[in-house]
Amino acid sequence: MPIYRNPDFQRLSPALAGIFNAAARASFFALPTWYDLMARYGITPDTETRIHSDERPGSAAALILQTVEDRAGRRLLSLANAYSVEHGILHPSSSDLETGLARIISEILDEAPRWDGIALSEFDPRDPAYKAAATALRRAGFLVERAFHSGNWFEDTAGLRFTDYLSARPAELRNTWRRKRRRAVAAGLKTNFFTDPACIDSAIADYEAIYTRSWKPPETFPRFMPALIRLAAETGALRLAVSSLNGIPAAAQFWIVWNGRAIIYKLAHDKRFDEFSLGTLLTMELAERVLEEDRPREIHFGRGDDPYKKLWLSKRRERWGISAANPRTVRGLHFGLKREAAKLYHRIRGQALAPPPCPSA
Numbered sequence: 001m002p003i004y005r006n007p008d009f010q011r012l013s014p015a016l017a018g019i020f021n022a023a024a025r026a027s028f029f030a031l032p033t034w035y036d037l038m039a040r041y042g043i044t045p046d047t048e049t050r051i052h053s054d055e056r057p058g059s060a061a062a063l064i065l066q067t068v069e070d071r072a073g074r075r076l077l078s079l080a081n082a083y084s085v086e087h088g089i090l091h092p093s094s095s096d097l098e099t100g101l102a103r104i105i106s107e108i109l110d111e112a113p114r115w116d117g118i119a120l121s122e123f124d125p126r127d128p129a130y131k132a133a134a135t136a137l138r139r140a141g142f143l144v145e146r147a148f149h150s151g152n153w154f155e156d157t158a159g160l161r162f163t164d165y166l167s168a169r170p171a172e173l174r175n176t177w178r179r180k181r182r183r184a185v186a187a188g189l190k191t192n193f194f195t196d197p198a199c200i201d202s203a204i205a206d207y208e209a210i211y212t213r214s215w216k217p218p219e220t221f222p223r224f225m226p227a228l229i230r231l232a233a234e235t236g237a238l239r240l241a242v243s244s245l246n247g248i249p250a251a252a253q254f255w256i257v258w259n260g261r262a263i264i265y266k267l268a269h270d271k272r273f274d275e276f277s278l279g280t281l282l283t284m285e286l287a288e289r290v291l292e293e294d295r296p297r298e299i300h301f302g303r304g305d306d307p308y309k310k311l312w313l314s315k316r317r318e319r320w321g322i323s324a325a326n327p328r329t330v331r332g333l334h335f336g337l338k339r340e341a342a343k344l345y346h347r348i349r350g351q352a353l354a355p356p357p358c359p360s361a
Helices: 014-024 032-041 097-109 128-139 162-167 171-186 200-212 224-234 271-276 278-294 330-348
Strands: 003-005 049-054 061-070 073-078 117-123 143-156 189-194 238-245 248-258 261-269 298-300 315-325
Touching: 014 032, 014 049, 014 061, 032 049, 032 224, 049 097, 061 097, 073 330, 097 128, 117 128, 117 143, 117 330, 128 143, 128 315, 143 330, 162 278, 171 189, 171 271, 171 278, 189 200, 189 278, 200 224, 200 238, 200 248, 200 261, 224 238, 224 248, 238 278, 248 271, 248 278, 261 271, 261 278, 271 278, 278 298, 315 330
Parallel strands: 073 117, 261 298
Antiparallel strands: 003 049, 049 061, 061 073, 117 315, 143 298, 143 315, 189 238, 238 248, 248 261
């Protein structure tokens, strides 16, 4: 089973490319080009990226990781960051995950010097790979903790037209949208939509100018979002809208539409125009356009439990992670025992130590 160090994600072996392609049918965030983007623009330059894989037919699986050395020791972490809406173990649906993951983790354990721990992030707890990973790590002797990472608000939209979606929204939101829309149109509101690489540079320039004038902090990795917008355009997943008032770019939203799922990925507006609620207006415009033209089976809001999200999408599910400490090292044992003590404390207090069995409304 090969270990690929700082791999070229755009030139994978045929077997490994097959694993990525199988997973990418369900998620944009399993594309090799997504991980290429992450490796180029989403981590610090000195970080090593890795693919640990089992490429044998029947047990194929791949862990996409990065190496980190900090106060917690030498660790392997998911190749993910704040931009990673979804992450997981890549595998074909028919794969024997228990066998494949046992082989991968055994290989990690055999490395010298030893790793103090492994941390996997932003998993869908309903994916069989999540339970299989926790089980494989425990069987290999790791001290394993499962932890909540983020909420995800979503709506089932199969067969849903925009009028139906709109009528299901709270009256407060509908009234705000209609009132503010009249004011914004009178003030010279105009919206342009972008879905392909044509004119994308000017759209990115507008997006970045708006983001700079918004309430949001500077991006940790400033080259990441322009590169992601270009990637989404190249793959046909881009839904970008820029609203202007009297010719001044004032609000922008970036959605990703992939295989029947629409993700409201990034939004920003110039705080000078707060009185117009341009974020509300633009979200509604894109919702109408995506529902009528793309007809997705689902829309979701990415990561986070921001209160406003439930106005737009009525259902909630969760993303969970796995933290595994290696008791064969001093640091791993130290952190593992601390986590075991914390788990006992949470259990006594009746707090959740495992994800819910299904999404909650």
